[in-house]
Amino acid sequence: MEHPPYRLAEELDRFLGDPRDPTETFSYARCAELDEKEEFPADICRRLEEWGLAGYYVPEQHGGRLHDYEQLLQLSRTVARRDLTVAIGHGKTYLGGVCVWVDGSAEQAERLGKDIRGGHAVSLALTERAHGSDLLAGQVGVTCADGAGDWLVGGEKWLINNATRGTLLSLLTRTDPEGGPRGFSVLLVDKRTLPEGSYRHLPKVRTHGIRGADISGITFDAAPVGRDALVGREGGGVETVLKALQLTRTMCASLSLGAADHGLGLTVDFAEQRELYGRRLVELPQARHVLATAAADVLLHEAVAVVASRAVHTQTAEMSVTAAVTKYLLPSGTEQVLGDLTRVLGARAFLKDVHADGRFQKVERDHRIVGLFDGNTLVNLNSLINQFRSLVRGHRRGTGDAAGAAAAYDLTTPLPPLEPAKLSLVARRGSGVQAGLKDSVDALSRRAAKSPALAGAAAAARRLMDITDRLHTEMETQQGVVGDVPPEVFDTARRYALCYAGAVCLGLWTHSADAAGTGSAGALWQDALWLRTALDRILVRLGEPGTDDPRAYEDLLDHLRATRTRGEVFSLLPQRQPGHWTGTTGTTGKS
Known part of the structure; x- marks a missing residue:
C-alpha cells in the first residue's frame, strides 16, 4: 500500500543526505559537536527551512501545507530519528502557533503563517519559575489604567523553548487580577513591535539533554501589547491552551x-x-x-x-x-x-x-x-x-x-x-x-x-x-x-x-x-x-x-x-529505501 505521509517523510530524509557523512550539514558528527558545545543547531534548522518544513507547521487555509496531521507526525519523526535537539528546537514553532490555529482570527492566522513560512521562530510561553504546570497560578499579567488602549505586560516566563530565539510568543497572561479559569488570555506577542527595555531575555538554562536547545526565559516590564494581539476571547486563554495542547501532545x-x-x-x-x-x-x-x-x-x-x-x-x-x-x-x-x-x-x-x-x-x-x-x-x-x-x-x-x-x-x-x-x-x-x-x-x-x-x-x-x-x-x-x-x-x-x-x-x-x-x-x-x-x-x-x-x-x-x-526503516508500513545510510552505523560517502 502506498501511504503518502511515509512517502513525504522519505523525500525529506533523502534531501537531508547521509547523516554518517561528516560533511553533511545534518550529520551525526555535527549533532555530536553541537551537543558538546551546547550550541543551537542553527545551520541544520536552515537546511530544514530550505526543504520547506516550516510550511507544514501552518494549516493550508492560512497559507501553509498542513492538511494531514499524520504527515506532520512522520516529518517530525524523520528529523527526530536523526537528532532530537533539532526536532525539538525547530518543531517548537509549530507548538508556538497552535493557539492561533485553534482560536485566532483569520487576520492573525494569515499574518502568523506568513512569518513562520518566512523562517521566524515562534514560542509558547506558558510556565513560570514558581508554578510549573499549575497554569492557574501564573503571575505574568497585564495592566491598563483606563481599561482601554494597549495592555502593559509584566512578569517572567521561564523554561521556555525558543524564548530567546523566537520572534513571536503565544503568551498565557493573567488579564483578570483575580485569576481563575476565566482570568487568563492568550496574547500573540511580537517582539519586533516592543520598545527597547520593555523586555529582556533570561540566560540559557543548561540542561542534561537537548543541550543545544534554546531553553531560556523572558521578562516583561510594562511591555505595551495592542488589543489586536488577543487570541480568541478575553478570559478564554486557559481553554484555548488546553485545546491547543491536545494537538501538540499528540504530535x-x-x-x-x-x-x-x-x-x-x-x-x-x-x-x-x-x-x-x-x-x-x-x-x-x-x-x-x-x-x-x-x-x-x-x-x-x-x-x-x-x-x-x-x-x-x-x-x-x-x-x-x-x-x-x-x-x-x-x-x-x-x-x-x-x-x-x-x-x-x-x-x-x-x-x-x-x-x-x-x-x-x-x-x-x-x-x-x-x-x-x-x-x-x-x-x-x-x-x-x-x-x-x-x-x-x-x-x-x-x-x-x-x-x-x-x-x-x-x-x-x-x-x-x-x-x-x-x-x-x-x-x-x-x-x-x-x-x-x-x-x-x-x-x-x-x-x-x-x-x-x-x-x-x-x-x-x-x-x-x-x-x-x-x-x-x-x-x-x-x-x-x-x-x-x-x-x-x-x-x-x-x-x-x-x-x-x-x-x-x-x-x-x-x-x-x-x-x-x-x-x-x-x-x-x-x-x-x-x-x-x-x-x-x-x-x-x-x-x-x-x-x-x-x-x-x-x-x-x-x-x-x-x-x-x-537499509529500510523498521515500521508498520512498506518503506522505499530512504537511503542506504538507514541500516548501518559505519561511515560511508554520500549515496
Missing part, C-alpha cells in the same frame, strides 16, 4: 518514535557485530529477547501514534482522551524501551567516544525531557481521571464516535479537514475507540475461524475486552475524585491507557490488514504478526499473563534484522 509522539527508531537501530547493529562467548550477541537468547520485545513496543507505539494523528481529523471531539493517552504512553514507553536496550549495549550505552559517536547516550538523555513538556506524565493521567465519569457512562451506553475511530483505523480512508471548533475539553460521549472494541474483536474472531494462525491473537483480544470491562467498573468507583488523587487511581488511568492502546491496535489491524499486508512490511501484517506481539506486550504491561507466543517474537526480530540489512 509529541513523533519525538518518541524518532528516538526509539534511533536507539533500536543502534542496538541491533551493535548486536549484529559484537561477539561474546564465541557467538554474535544477536544470537544469544537474552539479547534476542530484549531486542524482540523492544521491537514489539516500537510497533505498538507507532500504531497508537498513527491512529492518534488521524483521529485529530476524524475524532476531533475526543482528542482530550486521545492526546492524554498518547502523551502518557509513548514517552513513558519509549523511556522503558531505551532503558531495556542498555542491557544489550552495556557500558557503551553511557559512553561518548567508544561506540557510534556516543549517539545512544545522547538520544537516551535527550528523550527524557519529552515526557515533561506539554504536560508531564501525571498531568496526562490526571486528565484521564477527570474524564472517568464520561468514559464510564459512554462505555455503559456504547456511545462515543466509533465511526470516527474506524476512519482513523482505515489507512485508505481520506482524512477530512480539521475543524478546530470541534475540540472539547471533555469527551462528553465517551470513547469511540472503546465503543468499537467489540466490533474489532468480533472481526478478528471471524478471521481466526478461517485461519488458525490468528487463534492466539483472537484469544488475547477477548481477554483484553474482559479486562477493559472490569477496568471500567473500577473506574466507576473512582469517578469524581478531586484534590489529592490516590496513587491507585493514577494506576487505573495507566491501565486505561494500555487498554485503549490495545483497542487501537485491534482496530488498526482489522481495518487495514488487507491493504497494508503487501510490500516490504507485508510480513508484519500477515498472520497478525505485529498485532500478536503488541497484544502480548499490552497484557504483560497490564500485569497479566502473556500470550506465550515465542514464535511471533522470533519472526519479529528476523523482520527487524532484515529491514536493517536492506
Whole structure:
C-alpha cells in the first residue's frame, strides 16, 4: 500500500543526505559537536527551512501545507530519528502557533503563517519559575489604567523553548487580577513591535539533554501589547491552551518514535557485530529477547501514534482522551524501551567516544525531557481521571464516535479537514475507540475461524475486552475524585491507557490488514504478526499473563534484522529505501 505521509517523510530524509557523512550539514558528527558545545543547531534548522518544513507547521487555509496531521507526525519523526535537539528546537514553532490555529482570527492566522513560512521562530510561553504546570497560578499579567488602549505586560516566563530565539510568543497572561479559569488570555506577542527595555531575555538554562536547545526565559516590564494581539476571547486563554495542547501532545509522539527508531537501530547493529562467548550477541537468547520485545513496543507505539494523528481529523471531539493517552504512553514507553536496550549495549550505552559517536547516550538523555513538556506524565493521567465519569457512562451506553475511530483505523480512508471548533475539553460521549472494541474483536474472531494462525491473537483480544470491562467498573468507583488523587487511581488511568492502546491496535489491524499486508512490511501484517506481539506486550504491561507466543517474537526480530540489512526503516508500513545510510552505523560517502 502506498501511504503518502511515509512517502513525504522519505523525500525529506533523502534531501537531508547521509547523516554518517561528516560533511553533511545534518550529520551525526555535527549533532555530536553541537551537543558538546551546547550550541543551537542553527545551520541544520536552515537546511530544514530550505526543504520547506516550516510550511507544514501552518494549516493550508492560512497559507501553509498542513492538511494531514499524520504527515506532520512522520516529518517530525524523520528529523527526530536523526537528532532530537533539532526536532525539538525547530518543531517548537509549530507548538508556538497552535493557539492561533485553534482560536485566532483569520487576520492573525494569515499574518502568523506568513512569518513562520518566512523562517521566524515562534514560542509558547506558558510556565513560570514558581508554578510549573499549575497554569492557574501564573503571575505574568497585564495592566491598563483606563481599561482601554494597549495592555502593559509584566512578569517572567521561564523554561521556555525558543524564548530567546523566537520572534513571536503565544503568551498565557493573567488579564483578570483575580485569576481563575476565566482570568487568563492568550496574547500573540511580537517582539519586533516592543520598545527597547520593555523586555529582556533570561540566560540559557543548561540542561542534561537537548543541550543545544534554546531553553531560556523572558521578562516583561510594562511591555505595551495592542488589543489586536488577543487570541480568541478575553478570559478564554486557559481553554484555548488546553485545546491547543491536545494537538501538540499528540504530535509529541513523533519525538518518541524518532528516538526509539534511533536507539533500536543502534542496538541491533551493535548486536549484529559484537561477539561474546564465541557467538554474535544477536544470537544469544537474552539479547534476542530484549531486542524482540523492544521491537514489539516500537510497533505498538507507532500504531497508537498513527491512529492518534488521524483521529485529530476524524475524532476531533475526543482528542482530550486521545492526546492524554498518547502523551502518557509513548514517552513513558519509549523511556522503558531505551532503558531495556542498555542491557544489550552495556557500558557503551553511557559512553561518548567508544561506540557510534556516543549517539545512544545522547538520544537516551535527550528523550527524557519529552515526557515533561506539554504536560508531564501525571498531568496526562490526571486528565484521564477527570474524564472517568464520561468514559464510564459512554462505555455503559456504547456511545462515543466509533465511526470516527474506524476512519482513523482505515489507512485508505481520506482524512477530512480539521475543524478546530470541534475540540472539547471533555469527551462528553465517551470513547469511540472503546465503543468499537467489540466490533474489532468480533472481526478478528471471524478471521481466526478461517485461519488458525490468528487463534492466539483472537484469544488475547477477548481477554483484553474482559479486562477493559472490569477496568471500567473500577473506574466507576473512582469517578469524581478531586484534590489529592490516590496513587491507585493514577494506576487505573495507566491501565486505561494500555487498554485503549490495545483497542487501537485491534482496530488498526482489522481495518487495514488487507491493504497494508503487501510490500516490504507485508510480513508484519500477515498472520497478525505485529498485532500478536503488541497484544502480548499490552497484557504483560497490564500485569497479566502473556500470550506465550515465542514464535511471533522470533519472526519479529528476523523482520527487524532484515529491514536493517536492506537499509529500510523498521515500521508498520512498506518503506522505499530512504537511503542506504538507514541500516548501518559505519561511515560511508554520500549515496
